[in-house]
Amino acid sequence: MPSAGRTLVLTSVAHFINDGNTWLLPVAYAYMVKAHGMPAYLAGVIALAFAGLGALASPLVGRLMDIYGRPLKLIGIGMGLWALGLAVFGYGVEFYNVPAALAGAVVAGIASAFYHPLGSAALALSYGGSSGYAMGVNGAMGSLGRALYPAISTALFAILGSNYLYALISLAAVSLAAAVPMFLCEEPGLRRGGRKASSSERPDMRAVATLTAVVFARGFALQGISQYVGVVLVSYFGYSFGQSLGNEITFFLLPAIVGQPLFGYLSDVVGRRTLLAGTTAGAALSAVALVATRSLYWLPVFGLFTFSAFPLSLSLAGDLVPRSSTGLATSLVWGLGNTGGGALGPLAMGLLLSSMGLGGVYVMAAVALASAALTVLVPRPPKRSRVPLFG
Structure with missing residues (x-):
C-alpha cells in the first residue's frame, strides 16, 4: 500500500477507537450513578479530570512529535495508555472504587491527548495541501466510533454477565491490538538533521x-x-x-x-x-x-x-x-x-x-x-x- 494510503488506514482505525473510547466514560458514569448510587457531582469530578488532563497533555504530545517526527509510533503509545486506563477505570466502575475510577480516567485523559494532534500531523505530512479531505475521511471514522462504542460497551456488558470490568477489558484489548501495527510499520517521519531552523521554517x-x-x-x-x-x-x-x-x-x-x-x-x-x-x-x-x-x-x-x-x-x-x-x-x-x-x-x-x-x-x-x-x-x-x- 502506498505510504499515504497506509497512513490514512492506520490513523482512521486509531481515530475510530480513540473517539469511541472517549464515549465509554459518560455511559459508565450513568451506570455508577444508577447501580452504585454515586453522587452526580463525583461524575463531574471524574469527567473534569479526564478532560483537563487531555488538554494539559496535548501540547507535550505535540512537542514529542516535533522532536521525534514519528507520529504513528506515538499514536501506538497513546493506544497502549488507553488500554491501561480503561482496565483501571473498569475495575473502579465494577467494584465502585472511586479512586480507581479517577485514576483510570486520569490515564485515559492523558491517552486521549495523543490521537488528534498526531493523527492530523501524520496526515498533513503525507498529504500536504490536500489534507482537508483526508482528515475528513479520517474524521468520519472517529464519528463512527463515537456513535457505536456506547452501544458496543452496553452489549458487551450484557454478554459478559453484567460485568463492567470484563466489558472494558475487552475494549482495552482492542486498543492494545491497534497499537501493534503502529510500531511495526515503517514511516518516513520528519528529521531536522540538527540544523537551526531558517526564518521560513x-x-x-x-x-x-x-x-x-x-x-x-x-x-x-x-x-x-x-x-x-x-x-x-x-x-x-x-x-x-x-x-x-x-x-x-x-x-x-x-x-x-x-x-x-x-x-x-x-x-x-x-x-x-x-x-x-x-x-x-x-x-x-x-x-x-x-x-x-x-x-x-x-x-x-x-x-x-x-x-x-x-x-x-x-x-x-x-x-x-x-x-x-x-x-x-x-x-x-x-x-x-x-x-x-x-x-x-x-x-x-x-x-x-x-x-x-x-x-x-x-x-x-x-x-x-x-x-x-x-x-x-x-x-x-x-x-x-x-x-x-x-x-
Whole structure:
C-alpha cells in the first residue's frame, strides 16, 4: 500500500477507537450513578479530570512529535495508555472504587491527548495541501466510533454477565491490538538533521494562538451545549430516560460521519477559514432553532455542524506552520483550544441551565457566533503543494 494510503488506514482505525473510547466514560458514569448510587457531582469530578488532563497533555504530545517526527509510533503509545486506563477505570466502575475510577480516567485523559494532534500531523505530512479531505475521511471514522462504542460497551456488558470490568477489558484489548501495527510499520517521519531552523521554517505562533483562541470559544460553546443534549431532551422536551432517548442521541451524532469528509473536501476547495466560520455559525443557529421550535429535525443539523472541527481546525493549523512544527501547532489548537474549551463549556452550561433554563442555550450560541466572527482574525495560510489522496 502506498505510504499515504497506509497512513490514512492506520490513523482512521486509531481515530475510530480513540473517539469511541472517549464515549465509554459518560455511559459508565450513568451506570455508577444508577447501580452504585454515586453522587452526580463525583461524575463531574471524574469527567473534569479526564478532560483537563487531555488538554494539559496535548501540547507535550505535540512537542514529542516535533522532536521525534514519528507520529504513528506515538499514536501506538497513546493506544497502549488507553488500554491501561480503561482496565483501571473498569475495575473502579465494577467494584465502585472511586479512586480507581479517577485514576483510570486520569490515564485515559492523558491517552486521549495523543490521537488528534498526531493523527492530523501524520496526515498533513503525507498529504500536504490536500489534507482537508483526508482528515475528513479520517474524521468520519472517529464519528463512527463515537456513535457505536456506547452501544458496543452496553452489549458487551450484557454478554459478559453484567460485568463492567470484563466489558472494558475487552475494549482495552482492542486498543492494545491497534497499537501493534503502529510500531511495526515503517514511516518516513520528519528529521531536522540538527540544523537551526531558517526564518521560513519558524512557526507563526501568533497565528496559532489566534486560531487556538477561536477554537477554544467554539469548543466552549458547542461542546457545552452538546454535552447537555440528553438533559435538554429529558428535562425540557419531555423525553423519558430509555431507548427513545438513546435513539435521539444517535440521531444527533451520526450526521458527522458524512459531514466530516464533506467539509474536509470543501475546505480544500473554498478555504478552511471560511468553512470553520460557516460551520460554527451553522451550529449556533441550529441550536437556537432547536430550542425555539422544539423540533427534533434541528438536532442532526446541530450535530452535523458541531462535529466538523477535526478536519477544519487541524488542517488549518497544519497549513499555518512549517511541516516541522505541525505537531506543536495541532496539539495547541486541539488540546488547549478544542479540548480546553470543551472541558469548561459543560460546567458553564450546567450553571446557565440551573439559573436561566433554556436561555442558557442562547447565551452559548452567542459565544459560538462570536467565535465564527473572530475567525477572520486568523491569517490566511500560505499555499502548499497537494498530494493525491490515496498516494
